[in-house]
Amino acid sequence: MSFELTSEQVQLRDAARKLAQEKFKEKAGYWDKHEEFPEENKETLCKLGYLGLSMDEKYGGSGLGLVDTYLVVEEIAKVDMTTALLVHDQNVSPRIIANYGSEELKRRLIPQFIAGKAECSIAWTEPQAGSDATAITTSAVRDGDDYIVNGQKIFTTFGDRAAMHLVYARFGSSKGAKGIGTIIVERNRPGVTVHSLEGKMGARGANENEMFFDNVRVPATNVVTLGDPASSKGFVQPLTIYNATRVGMGVLALGVAEGAFDLAREYMTVREQFGQKLCEMQGLRWMMSDMLIQIEAARCLCYKALALVDAGKPDPCLSSIAKLYATEMAIKVTLDCQQMFGGYGYFGSLPLERMVRDVRMLTITGGTTQTQKNVIASYIFPNK
Ligand SMILES: Cc1cc2nc3c(=O)[nH]c(=O)nc-3n(C[C@H](O)[C@H](O)[C@H](O)COP(=O)(O)OP(=O)(O)OC[C@H]3O[C@@H](n4cnc5c(N)ncnc54)[C@H](O)[C@@H]3O)c2cc1C
Known part of the structure; x- marks a missing residue:
């Protein structure tokens, strides 16, 4: 058992500390006060490769571990939690896609996330399904080579700016965890509507959103994890x-x-x-x-x-x-x-x-x- 960081980890942490203290600290209050997304911080993080730290090198990432990535997140959160969220977010939907998506999806999407060209929100929570996450009713119904997505989501962080959403949906008429799967829905598909939620208490540089999917047609190749009414996989x-x-x-x-x-x-x-x-x-x-x-x-x-x-x-x-x-x-x-x-x-x-x-x-x-x-x-x- 070792509690020591490696010299590479110390270097990574120290570089993130310097960046956070010198570049992000001063304007942290500004983003909060003006409820503005820290776009310039995202650009800096992207240029320095911080948005792909834990992503596979095959797709343009650094192939580092989670301990490494979170040493960076911790340093940035010391001065600005909203900016730290941007580094943390590579370990949410991109990591789900990296672990369970098809090779085609990974090649298509992960380089875009790392290059800062696209973001993917997590659209899981629904008005009636919060802690009871398996109570979701959003549906994805097969129609030829497509799925038709219908439903409502709430509290989706970055839903207003994300190019796509990882939508948790029910792929059949089953109840509970069985039948739930995930599918990418691009924001520009007809039938997608997004409203920002007002009056947020903190982390005000990031918006939460309410989203509606009204007969949204999505290709089956966008499925990340397939819902199966006989299984909770x-x-x-x-x-x-x-x-x-x-x-x-x-x-x-x-x-x-x-x-x-x-x-x-x-x-x-x-x-x-x-x-x-x-x-x-x-x-x-x-x-x-x-x-x-x-x-x-x-x-x-x-x-x-x-x-x-x-x-x-x-x-x-x-x-x-x-x-x-x-x-x-x-x-x-x-x-x-x-x-x-x-x-x-x-x-x-x-x-x-x-x-x-x-x-x-x-x-x-x-x-x-x-x-x-x-x-x-x-x-x-x-x-x-
Ligand atoms: C800032 C913010 C960002 C978010 N971002 C996202 C996002 O990006 N994507 C997304 O899908 N969701 C997001 N969420 C939603 C978040 O995951 C839910 O708010 C959370 O899961 C709780 O659900 P709820 O709000 O419906 O509360 P409820 O589930 O209604 O819970 C109300 C209260 O009851 C308690 N409770 C519920 N069930 C039990 C139980 N069985 N035993 C004991 N206590 C219980 C809860 O702990 C809570 O205190 C976000 C929420 C916030 C506030």
């Missing part, structure tokens, strides 16, 4: 990718918590009250110690879970533990760091206020905290 296959995706949300949370912690530590060495620096007050020193313990624990959980996926031995229970712990930790830590700034922390002129809002989404999306507890409990009581 088309549903379970993409789920295996979530062993890493949900830990990725933990790493996003970890990065924001560390960013907030660094700001609080710095402030505490200069702010004085009662003739003392904040960093000399025992109550506050203990709060910082408690936070560091939790940050370190989250880091260990997340990277252990990712290292197991990299080693081909994913542990779904550990992935849920890591996601839950790191995201809940980040909510608490960012709030406690905000507390260190007193009244100043409550205003948007400091990044703390944004950080508190940004991390809030991470205990909801990618499976809520309660859903993770259900997964963990199913490992504690396998037959109940």
Whole structure:
């Protein structure tokens, strides 16, 4: 067992840290305030090859592991969670396509994702099917060489800008996980309508959307995992990718918590009250110690879970533990760091206020905290 990063990983992490601190930090508040997608950051990430870190070299990626990729995500999340999401996203739909799509789909799509020419959103959640993910009713019905897709999706991140959507649909009249599969639906197909959702709390550089598919005709070659009414394979296959995706949300949370912690530590060495620096007050020193313990624990959980996926031995229970712990930790830590700034922390002129809002989404999306507890409990009581 080794907890040491390799020298290549240290280099990768340090380069990402420099990029984040020098290029992304200053404008992080701007994207949030103006609710604008950080297009220039995406271009920079793309130019430097950060959008294909974990993608196969055969399709133009770097062929690195998940631990490597998330060292980068963590550094960027320290300053701007929305920009870090762009690097994280290569491990969502592109990775599902890379693992389960046909060779034709991989050759057609993955180079476009890596080159930043196209994005692919995940259209899974429906108004009546959130945590109960197998309750979806969107349908994909075969018609000659095509499928006809009908249904409604909600909360689709980047649905407004993505060139295509990985749509979870029911390929038959079965119930539950059986019959569910995934199919790529391009945004410009007749019958696709997208509306952005307003009033989002945090990560405001990225939009969530409501989407409608009204008799959308899609070629059968766009199927990624085929739904089969007699089997849950088309549903379970993409789920295996979530062993890493949900830990990725933990790493996003970890990065924001560390960013907030660094700001609080710095402030505490200069702010004085009662003739003392904040960093000399025992109550506050203990709060910082408690936070560091939790940050370190989250880091260990997340990277252990990712290292197991990299080693081909994913542990779904550990992935849920890591996601839950790191995201809940980040909510608490960012709030406690905000507390260190007193009244100043409550205003948007400091990044703390944004950080508190940004991390809030991470205990909801990618499976809520309660859903993770259900997964963990199913490992504690396998037959109940
Ligand atoms: C910012 C953001 C981005 C998102 N991005 C995407 C995306 O890109 N693509 C996509 O498909 N979806 C996305 N989602 C949707 C997200 O995955 C769902 O919101 C999430 O799965 C919860 O579903 P729900 O909102 O319907 O809540 P519900 O399932 O209705 O849950 C409501 C509450 O009940 C709890 N609960 C539900 N069932 C149980 C149970 N069995 N036991 C205990 N507690 C339970 C939940 O934990 C929650 O607290 C996003 C959501 C957000 C907020």
